[in-house]
Amino acid sequence: MAAIDRTDPVIMGHLLAQHRELHDLLVEARGAFESPPREAELARGRLERLREHLARHFAQEEEGGFLEESLVRMPRLAAAARDVVAEHPVLLADLDRLLERLAARDIESDSWRQAGHDFEAFASRLLAHERNENAVVQDGYNEDLGLGD
Numbered sequence: 001m002a003a004i005d006r007t008d009p010v011i012m013g014h015l016l017a018q019h020r021e022l023h024d025l026l027v028e029a030r031g032a033f034e035s036p037p038r039e040a041e042l043a044r045g046r047l048e049r050l051r052e053h054l055a056r057h058f059a060q061e062e063e064g065g066f067l068e069e070s071l072v073r074m075p076r077l078a079a080a081a082r083d084v085v086a087e088h089p090v091l092l093a094d095l096d097r098l099l100e101r102l103a104a105r106d107i108e109s110d111s112w113r114q115a116g117h118d119f120e121a122f123a124s125r126l127l128a129h130e131r132n133e134n135a136v137v138q139d140g141y142n143e144d145l146g147l148g149d
């Protein structure tokens with residue numbers, strides 16, 4: 001049972017801290033879309049920062065084994081954990097498409113508005129992803145403590 005004592009509180013805290021940071025970057029990026037189209041450069045810079053952070057965060061989740069441990073210890077959570085990990089490349093691809101769209105010079109106001117909508121859709125998907133992830137880890141944690149169903 002050593003693995004359980006070693007990982008859960010630390011992993012949970014780390015995960016939640018990273019999710020908070022991601023949330024801050026999302027809010028910052030959203031702010032850029034509230035400006036006129038000439039600020040596309042600003043939006044792109046913020047999205048690039050978000051992309052970097054996200055890629056690192058996903059890699060840590062995949063390598064760090066927090067979901068992996070849920071799989072080993074709580075087979076009941078396997079499908080949910082696999083589902084969240086499968087979303088990682090999809091979310092990064094969404095963000096890449098958005099960055100490509102913003103790469104155009106002299107972006108027109110229609111495309112700018114569209115990019116803003118796409119960003120909002122992306123942000124909702126990302127937040128839903130993180131919520132599901134928290135739930136998987138929290139479920140595993142509760143089960144370890146005998147709080148699970």
Ligand SMILES: [Fe+2]
Pocket residue numbers: 058061084088129130133
């Ligand atoms: Fe994730």
Ligand SMILES: [Fe+2]
Pocket residue numbers: 019057061130133
């Ligand atoms: Fe995450």
